[in-house]
Amino acid sequence: MAVTTPEHGLPGHLVDFVGALRRHGVAVGPGETVDAAEVVGALDLLRRRELREGLAAALLRRSGQREVFDTLFDLYFPPALGVGAQEIEVPRATTEDGSDGPVDVDALRDLLADLLLAGDEEGLRELARAAVDALGTAGASGTGVQGVNGQPSWSAYQALRLMSPETLLARILDAMRQDGDPTDDFTDEVRRREIRDRIARFRKMVQDEVRRRTAEQRGREQVAKTAVPKQAEQVEFLSAYAEQLAQLRRTVHPLARRLASRLAVRRKHAKRGQLDMRRTLRRSMSTGGVPMKPAYKTRRPGRPELVILCDVSGSVAGFSHFTLLLVQALREQFSKVRVFAFVEKTDEVTHLFEPGAELSGVMQRVLREADLTAFDGHSDYGHALGSFAEFWGEAITSKTSLLILGDARTNYRDPNLAVLRRLVGQARHAHWLNPEPKRQWGTGDSAAHRYADVLPMHECRTAGQLADVVEALLPV
Amino acid sequence: MKATQSPLFGSVDEVTERLEGVGYLASTAVATTVYLADRLGKPLLVEGPAGVGKTELAKAVAAATGSGLVRLQCYEGIDEARALYEWNHAKQLLRITAGQGHESWDATRDDVFSEEFLLPRPLLTAIRRDDPTVLLIDEMDKADVEVEGLLLEVLSDYQVSIPEMGTVTATRKPFALLTSNSTRELSEALKRRCLFLHLDFPDPDLERRIVLTRVPELPQALADALVRTVRVLRAMELRKVPSVAETIDWGRTLLALGLDTLDDDAVRQTLGVVLKHQSDQVKASAELRLN
Numbered sequence: 190m191a192v193t194t195p196e197h198g199l200p201g202h203l204v205d206f207v208g209a210l211r212r213h214g215v216a217v218g219p220g221e222t223v224d225a226a227e228v229v230g231a232l233d234l235l236r237r238r239e240l241r242e243g244l245a246a247a248l249l250r251r252s253g254q255r256e257v258f259d260t261l262f263d264l265y266f267p268p269a270l271g272v273g274a275q276e277i278e279v280p281r282a283t284t285e286d287g288s289d290g291p292v293d294v295d296a297l298r299d300l301l302a303d304l305l306l307a308g309d310e311e312g313l314r315e316l317a318r319a320a321v322d323a324l325g326t327a328g329a330s331g332t333g334v335q336g337v338n339g340q341p342s343w344s345a346y347q348a349l350r351l352m353s354p355e356t357l358l359a360r361i362l363d364a365m366r367q368d369g370d371p372t373d374d375f376t377d378e379v380r381r382r383e384i385r386d387r388i389a390r391f392r393k394m395v396q397d398e399v400r401r402r403t404a405e406q407r408g409r410e411q412v413a414k415t416a417v418p419k420q421a422e423q424v425e426f427l428s429a430y431a432e433q434l435a436q437l438r439r440t441v442h443p444l445a446r447r448l449a450s451r452l453a454v455r456r457k458h459a460k461r462g463q464l465d466m467r468r469t470l471r472r473s474m475s476t477g478g479v480p481m482k483p484a485y486k487t488r489r490p491g492r493p494e495l496v497i498l499c500d501v502s503g504s505v506a507g508f509s510h511f512t513l514l515l516v517q518a519l520r521e522q523f524s525k526v527r528v529f530a531f532v533e534k535t536d537e538v539t540h541l542f543e544p545g546a547e548l549s550g551v552m553q554r555v556l557r558e559a560d561l562t563a564f565d566g567h568s569d570y571g572h573a574l575g576s577f578a579e580f581w582g583e584a585i586t587s588k589t590s591l592l593i594l595g596d597a598r599t600n601y602r603d604p605n606l607a608v609l610r611r612l613v614g615q616a617r618h619a620h621w622l623n624p625e626p627k628r629q630w631g632t633g634d635s636a637a638h639r640y641a642d643v644l645p646m647h648e649c650r651t652a653g654q655l656a657d658v659v660e661a662l663l664p665v
Numbered sequence: 666m667k668a669t670q671s672p673l674f675g676s677v678d679e680v681t682e683r684l685e686g687v688g689y690l691a692s693t694a695v696a697t698t699v700y701l702a703d704r705l706g707k708p709l710l711v712e713g714p715a716g717v718g719k720t721e722l723a724k725a726v727a728a729a730t731g732s733g734l735v736r737l738q739c740y741e742g743i744d745e746a747r748a749l750y751e752w753n754h755a756k757q758l759l760r761i762t763a764g765q766g767h768e769s770w771d772a773t774r775d776d777v778f779s780e781e782f783l784l785p786r787p788l789l790t791a792i793r794r795d796d797p798t799v800l801l802i803d804e805m806d807k808a809d810v811e812v813e814g815l816l817l818e819v820l821s822d823y824q825v826s827i828p829e830m831g832t833v834t835a836t837r838k839p840f841a842l843l844t845s846n847s848t849r850e851l852s853e854a855l856k857r858r859c860l861f862l863h864l865d866f867p868d869p870d871l872e873r874r875i876v877l878t879r880v881p882e883l884p885q886a887l888a889d890a891l892v893r894t895v896r897v898l899r900a901m902e903l904r905k906v907p908s909v910a911e912t913i914d915w916g917r918t919l920l921a922l923g924l925d926t927l928d929d930d931a932v933r934q935t936l937g938v939v940l941k942h943q944s945d946q947v948k949a950s951a952e953l954r955l956n
Contacts (some may be wrong), residue, residue: 220857231696231704232677239677242697250856252712252847252863375929376953382897424674440903443847454810461934 200226206265207248209410213261213417215254221247237268246568253420253440255624260400260417264409266400269318279323287356292323294351302357306340309399317394321402324348343406345399354388358547422653426508426624427596434507436651438514444652445518448660452522477581492524493590493617498577500595501530501555502568508624509594510552512655516592517542522663529585531573532561570597570636578608582615590618591663593644596625597637604636620645620662621653670837672704673797675878680828689718689725690875691940698862708820708841710805712857713864720843722864726840732797735839739789739808745815749825751784765896772785778829786821788950791839798839804857806845813855821858866909869896875909880916890927891916898939907939915939929955 198206207222213538224247231244239640241262249258282295297320304312325343361384362377402414424433468484476482497507497516513528520526530538535557541551555561563572585591589611595606613619623630623637630637640646649655674680680696682815691699692956699722710776711719732774737748745751760842764773785793791800802816819825826940843859845851867875873892877883891912899906907915918938922933933955940946 218857224707227705231701236677238693239697242694245694245861246698246701246860249861249863250853251850252865252873314833321876346894373929375932376927378953380895382900383893384895386900424864435902442904446848447850549841 200231200381201246203229206261209261209265210248210258210415213257213413214423215249215257216223216419217248221250224248226531235268241497253422256418257420258398261413263397263401264413266467270405277317281503282347286626292320292351298352299359301354301391302350302360302364303352303389305384306359306361308383308387310390313391314394317391317398319504321348321395321398322346322354324351325402325593330482343399343402348395349392350401354391358384358388363594392609403424410661422656423651425650426652428651429507432501434511437507437511440652441511441514441518444656445515448519448656448663449522451660451664459544492522494525494527494586495590495592496527496529496584496596496616497592498529498531498535498573499571499593500573501552501561502566502569504568504598505550505596505624508649511652512594512622512649513542513551514658515655518662519659527578529561529581529584530561531568531577532566533563533569533572534561535573535577535581536560546592567600569602570595570599570640571608574608574612578612582612585612585615587615587617589616591619591644593619593621594624595621596623596635597621597630597640597646598634599636601634602608604639606639607638610643619644621657623647623659624649626650671786673732673840674700676700683729683934684725687725687728688711688878689721689729690871690878691722691725692867692871694862695864700861703840705783705860706838707752708843708859709862710843710845710851711860711862711864712845712847714866714906714908715846716910717864717866719864720801720803722845723799723842726842729799730797731801732799732839732840733794734799734801735787735791735794736801736803738803739805741807741809742814743808747786748788748815749786749819750789751786751910752829753782753784757782761936780830783827783830787818787823788924789833791841792819792823792825792835793822794839795836797837800839802839802841802843804846804947805843805851807850810852813852817854817858819911822865827889868898869893871907872896872912876912878918879913879921882920883916884925886915886928887919891919894927894932895939897953900948901952902941903945904942905940905945905947911939 203225204222207217207225210217225244228243232239234240236293241259243253244262245258280300281294283604301313301316304316310551322602324347358381362380365380366377400412400416405471419433421433422435424437429437463486465484465486466642469480469482472482472484473480497513499513501509509530516526516528526539526542527537528539528542529535538555538559541554542560563569621644623646625635625637625648629635630641630646631639637646647658649658674683677693677700679695681691684691684696684699690735698709698929701707711722713719723736724734724850728780758776760782761773764776780942783789787800791798805813818840824832825836826832866872870893873888873891876888879884880888895907895912895915915935915938916937919925919927919931922931922935924935933950936946936949940949
């Protein structure tokens with residue numbers, strides 16, 4: 190690939206791209222950049238999909254990074270410039286002078302429905318491209334959407350609102366039923382989910398397209414700063430939305446497996462070192478009293494009991510849920526796990542986390558079935574700790590590790606430090622995991638600092654941080 | 666670091682074609698990375714869920730290029746002696762006893778640590794072969810961290826140092842392929858030496874073709890319905906999502922039972938083939954309104 194390029198050219202561009210990846214938390218070393226350059230040299234640059242896969246192979250080292258990579262790749266190696274090659278015409282309302290009028294939204298929706306029904310991926314992508322372009326420059330009939338100062342304005346929100354692909358679901362399903370396939374509940378459900386999936390993908394195409402056009406206008410750095418998704422492990426619990434939390438939940442089991450195997454390594458290393466004199470001498474008998482093979486002491490892993498007390502009020506529910514799932518996945522590491530949930534009052538919910546239980550909807554069951562609220566449904570740490578000590582105080586013994594999950598926001602009520610101090614005194618270990626950033630502790634109604642005086646408090650804003658803390662807490 | 670030998674493949678398309686020739690349908694990602702691994706002379710680390718064809722890929726590459734496949738199956742506790750080489754102690758002892766009395770110690774010592782008394786294990790075997798070789802290091806994540814250190818020399822320089830003999834360098838670089846189920850993170854040092862491929866479930870069109878190549882008797886329409894249903898199952902939050910292997914098994918099951926449409930009855934009867942956990946089955950039945 191000997192191409193004469195301007196000053197920085199392709200290598201410079203590649204370095205920019207790597208820089209953007211680094212800014213988004215993908216650790217790429219100079220070695221990988223060199224690999225990527227070799228990849229660029231070995232591949233046909235006109236084949237974009239191969240280039241994408243090739244660069245991913247050279248630059249990425251973990252599977253969770255792919256989404257960030259794809260978004261940035263689209264920004265740095267856009268499939269087209271400007272409108273691109275038009276294969277699909279967006280239907281427009283006719284005007285008197287024959288020029289392009291506003292977009293005919295109904296006809297556009299018909300077109301979209303047909304493509305969704307056929308599942309034509311390429312067609313959908315073309316349509317997304319054409320529709321974003323048309324809606325950005327010409328606007329739709331009757332809406333008057335038009336860029337300011339003659340500048341076209343790209344908006345995924347506008348485009349998706351006008352086309353509203355979700356509302357096409359029923360129509361597409363009807364069309365499918367008329368095709369004469371069997372129509373039982375099951376087939377219906379499968380189809381519905383399939384169409385929903387296609388619609389979601391179309392939404393994403395529109396968003397990608399808008400991102401690309403905006404990047405052309407305002408510079409890709411600007412767009413990359415805001416539009417690139419975070420890796421699941423770096424999403425903050427408190428600001429995550431439903432989709433991110435669902436994605437996060439999928440990472441629980443891999444994460445737990447990773448922690449467990451790291452733990453196994455730690456145990457193996459911890460075993461070494463301590464010489465067992467008695468067994469070494471016994472063994473030396475067979476070699477005439479010369480200790481050829483020293484024997485080492487094996488330590489039995491102490492498996493502590495775990496009591497988890499978690500705030501399940503709205504603000505921290507995502508964090509509590511994820512942590513509980515993680516602990517549940519790690520339950521082999523503990524001899525016994527008991528889970529207590531609280532908002533204003535405390536109730537035991539261990540039975541909902543039994544092995545084999547269906548865990549993804551367990552939070553709703555906790556809120557529905559457990560007796561947690563008394564007056565207004567705002568968390569009351571003082572009262573919750575009090576009721577825990579009163580009814581389940583005997584759960585804490587000298588073998589127990591106590592784990593409290595919550596943001597320590599008491600809504601200006603009594604934090605009840607005396608009871609907590611007593612509980613911590615009874616337990617073997619006690620730790621508090623707080624999903625709030627450390628700098629916000631103690632602000633407003635947060636009693637974090639006061640609680641932190643009683644027991645060690647750890648900041649757990651992201652799954653990555655949580656994993657580190659849990660790993661450090663696990664018994665060796 | 667350019668490979669001195671002629672590459673196995675000429676272009677990405679050729680990879681796809683030749684892999685297809687031996688019954689492995691490769692996606693763009695697979696074909697591209699295989700092509701690059703060959704071109705750049707780097708090992709390929711394939712990660713992904715169980716049953717997406719990681720090991721199959723190595724076998725297919727070997728078959729498509731007419732190379733010999735050398736396989737190192739990793740497990741917990743695998744060590745140097747199992748992976749690299751071992752001295753044949755028994756034979757060495759025999760040699761020493763045989764030489765006693767009419768040979769100087771120096772001569773015996775030099776002779777005992779020679780080629781003849783070396784038992785090559787997979788890694789050394791792969792390095793020493795003159796014919797084209799595919800080296801498959803399977804389930805790398807099962808092995809201990811120490812083994813990774815041992816691999817570094819082999820994978821970056823394609824050589825093995827044997828203290829008593831010297832360094833054995835590959836005359837012909839093997840095509841190295843490592844697989845991992847990511848039960849643990851492999852070390853950065855190892856990852857940096859490899860090209861990385863995350864092998865995920867194939868897109869519907871590819872999966873349909875895979876099912877049809879593996880179960881050719883399956884009617885088109887049924888394969889279509891099968892793949893669509895499996896995709897819906899994968900989108901749910903299940904403990905163990907069905908992989909390609911399960912889709913193929915499902916196709917075979919339906920065929921064996923003589924079912925020619927995938928309606929709710931058929932699914933109810935055979936759901937156990939794709940979902941291996943009771944809780945998953947209960948959840949899927951509820952969500953797909955099978956009850």
